[in-house]
Amino acid sequence: MPAWLDRMDRHLDRRDFFEEANLKMMSSEYFRRQCWISFEPKERTIAQCAEFLGPTRMLWATDYPHVDGYFPGAPKMVADQLPAAIRQQVLAQGRSSSTACIER
DSSP states (O other), X not given: OHHHHHHHXXXXXXXXXXXXXXXXXXXXXXXXXXXXXXXXXXXXXXXXXXXXXXXXGEEEOOOTTSTTOOTTTHHHHHHTTSOXXXXXXXXXXXXXXXXXXXXX
């Protein structure tokens, strides 16, 4: 996701694809304001996505007893990939920020 958003920002900045767009913010800013992404514990880009999108814009689930779920141990799998400074935000606060949006 970060690579696509970065690319959209570059095109918006150059106005080559968005010549007539009257956007007041960059594409990535709209995404950060309005969207959340989901990931699985085995994905290797969790930390990079959290850095680019913001750690509270990420959601995850274990899907247990789903056949491709990761149980037990999914929270540890995620935590091990994240710097301590954002670990709690990714593990617990994405859900809080997404439901707060609905409750407004």
